[in-house]
Amino acid sequence: MNACPQCQTSVSDDDKECPKCGVLFNKWREREENVASGNLSKYATMANATSQEFNWTILVIVALAVAGLFIFLAQNAKEAMKDI
């Protein structure tokens, strides 16, 4: 028997993930190793630094896509009106 590193639920040795919280043990171990070697802190701050910009980028892309769609639809509507 092992204990889940996150929620301490007892899990069997051949479980690949925690049945309670869904933690993937090999991912967790990977993360722990990265924390131990100091990789994650760098990685995490990088992710934190980019995640906000990333959200803005998505927002801008979605806004442009919606605007583009409206322009496209408006033009199509005009084209359709011409045919009538």
Ligand SMILES: [Zn+2]
């Ligand atoms: Zn768990």
